[in-house]
Amino acid sequence: MGKTSLARAALHHTDTCTKFEHRFFVSAEAATTAVELAALIGLHLGLEPGKDLTRPVVQYFARQTGLCLLILDNLETPWEPILSRGGVENFLSLLADVEHLALMITMRGSERPGQVLWTPPFLHPLQPLSDEASQQVFEAITDNSHVSKETTQLLAFTENMPLAVDLMAHLVDHEGIDNVLTCWKAEKTAALSTGHHRTSNLDTSIALSYSSPRIAHGARELLRLLSILPDGLSDAELTKSSFPISDIQFCKSILIATSLAYKDTKSRLRSLVPIREHIQQFSPLSEALVQAIRKSFHHLLALYQKQHGTHLGRIFTRITANLANLEEVLQRGLHPGSPDLSETIQCVLSLNSFSWITRDHQTALLDNIPFSLCDH
Known part of the structure; x- marks a missing residue:
């Protein structure tokens, strides 16, 4: 979601540079334990390699006279495993005890390490960008301020995830918007996964989480x-x-x-x-789980049909809240080999009735019902 970029921006901000005499940015993704994390920090500090640099690192910061800022990027790698979590949190608590050392971390998810008195207010996990901000990022990278139907469609695929917007815009800048749109429809996230690092490969970034x-x-x-x-x-x-x-x-x-x-x-x-x-x-x-959700939707639409298509009450609300879900799940059951094909087709007819009543048009699923059926 852009945690590293945000942390680097904070590191180089003029207010940060003015306040902190010493600033350090350490990528923690290569460490798997507290000892390895201390070794990485020690490397940035220029300390002599050793078996365990936990104490030397803490002592280094304690000896400094000016204010220090230490940013640990992607700390979830050594912190997430239960076996190493305690050691990492103990190490962080030692760093936090150094009065003139400010500690900043970036992590995937909404949890934060214990044993550290983090400064409130606690920041919520980064949210997707606004539509306007995504458009601004796209324009800044592609140098194209023209908002087209294709641009809106591509940005909708990203759901305003900063990394996805960034990669999509660079791809458009290089390949052209029509080619990228065709590529996305065929390859999905693979179209945004040409590199091998989490900052240049969307699939790699998601796979890490x-x-x-x-x-x-x-x-x-x-x-x-x-x-x-x-x-x-x-x-x-x-x-x-x-x-x-x-x-x-x-x-x-x-x-x-x-x-x-x-x-x-x-x-x-x-x-x-x-x-x-x-x-x-x-x-x-798994197909078993697909069938489980499909059966629950079959039951919902059967209840709707039993009530003669009434659009009142909880059933109407549930169907309305699940319209995209219904279309996706029913579509997956519209093939000749489906074990519950007849039931799925009956559900499509019920959904079509609901669509006419509520939206005054038929569902696109009607066009996808296979013509060659054993059960006419």
Whole structure:
């Protein structure tokens, strides 16, 4: 989301340069323990290599006379594993005890290390850019201030993730907007993954979060489920669901803590488009889980049909909140080999009835029903 860029901007800001006599920026992603983290910092400080530089690093900062700023970038790598977390937090607490040392960290997710008295107010995880800001970034990179339908469509694919916007704009600047649009439709996030580093490869950046030690099996299954649900899921749908995911509320908390999912303005659990596309490509949902969500939608539309198409009450609200979900999940069941094809087609007809009543047009799913069916 641009954590490193934001930290570097803070490091070089004139106010920071004026206040802090000594400033250090250390990338912590190569460290896996507190000892390795201390070694990386010691390397930046010019200390002699040693078996454990934890104390020498702390002593170095304690000896300085002017104010010091230490930025530890991507600290989640050594902090996330349970076995190394305690040691990292102890090391951070020693650094925080140095009175004239300011400590700044960047991490993926919304959690922060304990044993440190962090300065309030606590900053919330970085959010996507606004539409206007994304457009400004796009214009600054492509030198094109003309807002077109194609530009709006490309930026919609990024859901205003800073890294995705940046990579998309550079690709457009090099390849042209029509070529990039065609490429995205065919390759999805692979189109923005030409490099090998997290700052130049969208898939690499997302994969780093997905491979976090905090992401248990159930959380991965829930993220896979969200990858085919553009509208996300409400708390009620999570609680009352029959999805084969154990402790689903805990899994939700993990995804929010690692910023792989978020609560939208309607309190629905969702995942951003680039993350959903990445998961569909590299860790797709099992057919059993697809069938589970499809059956729940079949039941919802059957209730709607039973009430003779009335658009009143909770059923209307639930269908409205899940329109994009319904279209995505039903579309996946519209193929001749689907085990519940007839039921899916009946649901498409029910959804079409709902669409005529509420939006005065038919659903595009009608055009996707296969013509060659055994069950005429």
